Amino acid sequence: MQEKDIFNLLTDEGFCNYCLKTNADDVEYWENWLEEHPSERENIESQKNLIILLANETAAQVTQSEYQKLQRRIQLSKKNNRKIFPLIMRWAVAASLIISLSFGYYFYHKAQNNRQIATTISNKTAPGSTKAILILANGQKIELSAAANGTIATQSNTAIRKTNDGRIIYDGDSKSLLYNTTITPRGGKFDLTLADGTKVTLDAASSIKYPVSFTGKERKVEITGQVYFEVAHNAAKPFRVLTRGQTIEVLGTHFNINAYDDEPTIKTTLLEGKVSVNYLGINALLKPGEQASVKSGVSDIRVKAVDTELVIAWKNGLFRFSKTGLRSVMRQISRWYDMEIIYPETLKNTDLFEGSTPRSANVQSILRKLEVTGHVKFKVDGNKIIILNK
Amino acid sequence: MKKGLDYINEWDAFVQAENEAAFHELYCHYFKYLSFIALKKGFPVNKVKDNINDLFLCLWEKKGQLNNVVNFHNYIVSSFLRKLYRKENLEIDESMFVETVPGLQTYPSVESQYIAQHTQDDLSRILKIFVEKLPDKQKQMIYQKFYLGLSYKEISETNSISINTVYNTIYKALEKLKIEIGKENLSAFSLALALLSLLCLIYFQKIS
Known part of the structure; x- marks a missing residue:
């Protein structure tokens, strides 16, 4: 008995952790200790109970006394609101109008002056933008962001046109089967309309290979990375998407494919219509709102309902996370900002991130948000993000 | 054990029916949850308590306009962090945070x-x-x-x-x-x- 008391004393912090279950090691330690000393169980249990009871009672009282303070403030603000608020409001509105107008004017001018300077300073940590490379059937490469608007190339009978808002459109009806490829680099995103009217959006580090015009019985394209499709309806010519050994067959629908090499699974998410996913001889039919996951080399297709808004957040210019682990978050950041991620030898962080943030922000501001909310620290060094345990 | 999003019924009752008991329930949960987050980060205890009450005063006053909040847990925690850091001149303009805070026991436990x-x-x-x-x-x-x-x-x-x-x-x-x-x-x-x-x-x- 004596021995155990002293023993306790020295490990108080650990014992508390055991009672509150805040530290897995301490819980395990004490549970093992109890296994070995069954005669002490009753004593240890009663200590634990006392701590828990005391903790609960104190927490309840502390919370209650703060809640009473809050109630008093609510009463007070109700009274004050009636008398003073309207007057203050009028002045506040007038003042804020004047202030915001003058600030607006000031910054407008300042921005005009700074515009030239800003464009010359290149910042590695800026977000991705609209850029892609088009590879024609003859091997010619065209940088699409640099190309002028209007017709940029003609192949067979099909004209390739760049619109004012930066999209690429295929017009015409060529008889021969010529393949083009559009590739986005890391940090690039691109919109494209194929010859049949199908709209395609490529995320960073993605590609699509497609015929200049769809002449055969089917419309077949190949993709890598992450691509969002709005397939033009044509029941006579099914649309097929090939990626990493998986085939998706569509009639006319909206869907998203995430097939990055560094992601553990290929995910096909259906927003509208109907698609059939085929992998290693297995078929799965998706309904809107469902997602099919396929693991490379495993002949199994898992289908579950998902939040489609979350899946296509990238297309709408957002990072959105929902119970997303750090590594998955960092993969997305790495692709969009074209940065390398360096992990510590042992990553302690097990946080799940939740929330959304625009992809137009620079990388530092996003990392700061992650730091504020999770147990992790970042250092940016050139084009490397170094992760430190907190 | 109840945590974060399990309080959705209380939140709905508070937002839609201005139910005071539900407001109290939410307060009791988030008082502990938010003070744990902030104290772990080393903020002074009085500032933490003031910020929690500021936040709940805001919630109470805005209760009619909270219908369009998609994820109330996100909303509460990010508003709190914003309040907490604003005074430290730190900019957080978006909501992003961890839902599961490692180390915080959810009370009352079974x-x-x-x-x-x-x-x-x-x-x-x-x-x-x-x-x-x-x-x-x-x-x-x-x-x-x-x-x-x-x-x-x-x-x-x-x-x-x-x-x-x-x-x-x-x-x-x-x-x-x-x-x-x-x-x-x-x-x-x-x-x-x-x-x-x-x-x-x-x-x-x-x-x-």
Whole structure:
């Protein structure tokens, strides 16, 4: 008995952790200790109970006394609101109008002056933008962001046109089967309309290979990375998407494919219509709102309902996370900002991130948000993000 | 065990029907949750309490306009962090945070409810009266130590006092409790014993 008391004393912090279950090691330690000393169980249990009871009672009282303070403030603000608020409001509105107008004017001018300077300073940590490379059937490469608007190339009978808002459109009806490829680099995103009217959006580090015009019985394209499709309806010519050994067959629908090499699974998410996913001889039919996951080399297709808004957040210019682990978050950041991620030898962080943030922000501001909310620290060094345990 | 998004019914009752009991439930949960997050980050305890009440005052005043909040848990935690950091000149304009805070036990846990049910009324009553009589400072530290599970170092930082003072304050409080239990002549021998070793434990840790 004596021995155990002293023993306790020295490990108080650990014992508390055991009672509150805040530290897995301490819980395990004490549970093992109890296994070995069954005669002490009753004593240890009663200590634990006392701590828990005391903790609960104190927490309840502390919370209650703060809640009473809050109630008093609510009463007070109700009274004050009636008398003073309207007057203050009028002045506040007038003042804020004047202030915001003058600030607006000031910054407008300042921005005009700074515009030239800003464009010359290149910042590695800026977000991705609209850029892609088009590879024609003859091997010619065209940088699409640099190309002028209007017709940029003609192949067979099909004209390739760049619109004012930066999209690429295929017009015409060529008889021969010529393949083009559009590739986005890391940090690039691109919109494209194929010859049949199908709209395609490529995320960073993605590609699509497609015929200049769809002449055969089917419309077949190949993709890598992450691509969002709005397939033009044509029941006579099914649309097929090939990626990493998986085939998706569509009639006319909206869907998203995430097939990055560094992601553990290929995910096909259906927003509208109907698609059939085929992998290693297995078929799965998706309904809107469902997602099919396929693991490379495993002949199994898992289908579950998902939040489609979350899946296509990238297309709408957002990072959105929902119970997303750090590594998955960092993969997305790495692709969009074209940065390398360096992990510590042992990553302690097990946080799940939740929330959304625009992809137009620079990388530092996003990392700061992650730091504020999770147990992790970042250092940016050139084009490397170094992760430190907190 | 209830956490974060499990309070969706309370949130709905509060937003749609302005239900005060639901507001109280939400407050009780988030008071502990948010103070755990902020105290772990080393913010002074008074600032933390003020910010939580600022936030809930805002919520109360805006209750009619909260219908379009998609994820209330995100909303509450990010609003809180924004309030907390604004005064530190730190910019967080978007909501992103961890839903699961490692280390925070969700109370009341199944286990503690079980214990409460099986404890003699005598003891519960003594504890209640005892805690009521404690000075605020001691209550605060017992809450931080035994409920939130903060370390002595963290408590000393957040209250801006020395680690020694933290030990002494908690020690004194527990000593008082021992006397109270003794006065009532409780037959709960093992409890008194437990308390004794708890006292020693703190005492020895202090000198070690």
